[in-house]
Amino acid sequence: MALSLSCCTSLYIHNQVRLSNHVNIKNNLKIVKNLVHSAGxxxxxxxxxxxxxxxxxxxxxxxxxxxxxxxxxxxxxxxxxxxxxxxxxxxxxxxxxxxxxxxxxxxxxxxxxxxxxxxxxxxxxxLHFRKAAFDPLDCPLDCSRPCEAVCPANAIVLNKGDSLEGGVINERCYGCGRCLPVCPYDKINAVTYLRxxxxxxxxxxxxxxxxxxxxxxxxxxxxxxxxxxxxxxxxxxxxxxxxxxxxxxxxxxxxxxxxxxxxxxxxxxxxxxxxxxxxxxxxxxxxxxxxxxxxxxxxxxxxxxxxxxxxxxxxxxxxxxxxxxxxxxxxxxxxxxxxxxxxxxxxxxxxxxxxxxxxxxxxxIVGRILRSMQSQHGLAYIEDCPAYLSEALREALALVGSVKCYVHPGIHQE
Known part of the structure; x- marks a missing residue:
């Protein structure tokens, strides 16, 4: 009986926390709605x-x-x-x-x-239809890994152990080619494809x-x-x-x-x-x-x-x-x-x-906010993190608004 009551209490607290989080998210999304409406x-x-x-x-x-x-x-x-x-x-x-x-x-x-x-x-x-590719096992252990540093999509991750592990995260690579010329050992190839x-x-x-x-x-x-x-x-x-x-x-x-x-x-x-x-x-x-x-x-x-x-x-x-x-x-x-x-x-x-x-x-401009959100919350939906959504939306409104001619005191216009 005590165990059953304990489980019920635990479930009640869990549901209350979920409800509280839902209410907080809903309230915080009002800021997002106000941003959209005030920009017009x-x-x-x-x-x-x-x-x-x-x-x-x-x-x-x-x-x-x-x-x-x-x-x-x-x-x-x-x-x-x-x-x-x-x-x-x-x-x-x-x-x-x-x-x-x-x-x-x-x-x-x-x-x-x-x-x-x-x-x-x-x-x-x-150029738009290619991916970077290389075998990290072929990379020297003392490589400074410039490919990892220049990738704008964070699509290259190399972990150092007995050998370098990881490499290109295929779904994140969009083929910009920045990594190709910086590899000191010429190990990276561009793989092209047709739709x-x-x-x-x-x-x-x-x-x-x-x-x-x-x-x-x-x-x-x-x-x-x-x-x-x-x-x-x-x-x-x-x-x-x-x-x-x-x-x-x-x-x-x-x-x-x-x-x-x-x-x-x-x-x-x-x-x-x-x-x-x-x-x-x-x-x-x-x-x-x-x-x-x-x-x-x-x-x-x-x-x-x-x-x-x-x-x-x-x-x-x-x-x-x-x-x-x-x-x-x-x-x-x-x-x-x-x-x-x-x-x-x-x-x-x-x-x-x-x-x-x-x-x-x-x-x-929005990706750096997504990276910050993911470092705190993992692979989250951005609407579940309204503070990050508001920040990202301000950046997007400023860019789109320069063409659409939005007017809002909180949005920087060129």
Whole structure:
């Protein structure tokens, strides 16, 4: 009897602690809700296609090779609350599910417009589709392990014992390549891969994928045509098709027009051209965004480019909006009659630049908060740690708000 009573008492205390924690979390989430509402996110969060037309579209790039589902879920939750229009992720079923779970969790905190979910694929070898690989047993014990120090994703962990153990955490590696040149023994390799059209088509037919981005090398279109053909009628399920193109000089618009002619017969949704200025470098510094700005200036002034929205990526960071403003391209519309730049906003035509995609930089500013949370709470859901969620949301609101033009005294704007 005493034992039974003791068990009941213990269970009662346990349930009371759980209830108390739930109440504390619920109360602390009010701060998160107030942040979202005071920034004006729900009132500004228009349908994604309208954001493209207005020129204030924002996409979060989780990373075409980044497959850490816990981080991806938490990043998706934070940036959904911040009002992004699209979340771009690896073409992997578990990753897509993690993105959608994060979105749903955010919408349970604040009723907000759902961003589109985009998967990234490639038609040929591409920097975004690779992983670092090496055998830690081949590493000398006295190695200073510079690879571990430079990895922005904390994807390399080496433990010293009788030999070095650990190596690359495959799902965390997104192929930035920073570790390759710093290895003093040249032990690290880049393993590249292709996303096949059949598997991609299966993902696209899911009801929780809205868009696809195809990375292409911009030099020839045979592989693009083969991939597009392999997608078959699955493209009819999409709201948006994006093509990520590098700047290859005068040939850029020629290649873009050829790809558009390939897509056009069965393209039944919006299309977008992602101007990939300096891939995998959004977290390097102030100079990282110059190449994509130059690319945008060039294409915005080009008359023979194919239809479709233009969006910046590759080197985008906190300086990108400032650069667009300096070049007269931020939320600026083209006069359809004379083709010159004009500062007048008109509903009769789209913005010259539809918006901005943030990748490495967006992940970095929130990722350091996720790392701090995990050091204290392990692999936690960020909404269960409202203090960290508030901190992460402030960072995300400042970045997204620079494009969306949020106004809030607690959010730093450039």
């Amino acid at each position: 996110v729900p009132s500004i969060a228009i349908p994604p296609q309208e954001s493209l037309q207005k020129g204030n579209w924002v996409k979060l790039i989780c990373g075409a090779s980044f497959e850490d589902v816990v981080d991806i879920r938490n990043l998706s939750l934070v940036y959904t609350l911040a009002g992004v229009d699209c979340i771009d992720c690896a073409a992997d079923a578990s990753v897509v599910s993690a993105v959608n779970e994060g979105i749903e969790a955010a919408m349970n905190i604040v009723p907000i417009r759902r961003p589109w979910v985009m998967i990234s694929v490639n038609d040929d070898e591409d 096949d059209a059949v598997t991609t088509a299966q993902l696209v037919r899911r009801n929780d994928v809205d868009a696809i981005e195809i990375h292409t090398n911009g030099r020839q279109t045979d592989s693009f045509e083969e991939f597009w053909s392999g997608m078959g009628d699955s493209v009819s399920n999409l709201r948006l098709v994006a093509i990520s193109v590098p700047d290859v000089g005068k040939a850029t618009t020629t290649v873009m027009n050829t790809m558009f002619s390939i897509m056009r017969p069965n393209l039944s949704c919006y299309n977008l051209w992602q101007l990939d200025g300096r891939p995998m470098s959004g977290d390097i510094g102030r100079g990282a965004t110059r190449e994509v700005l130059a690319f945008a200036v060039h294409l915005a002034a080009t008359e023979d480019r194919p239809p479709g929205f233009l969006q910046l990526a590759g080197g985008t960071n906190a300086q990108t909006v400032k650069g667009l403003k300096e070049h007269g391209l931020f939320q600026t519309r083209r006069n359809p009659d004379d083709g010159i730049l004009t500062g007048e906003i008109s509903n009769s035509c789209n913005s010259l630049i539809g918006g901005i995609a943030y990748g490495g930089y967006a992940r970095k």
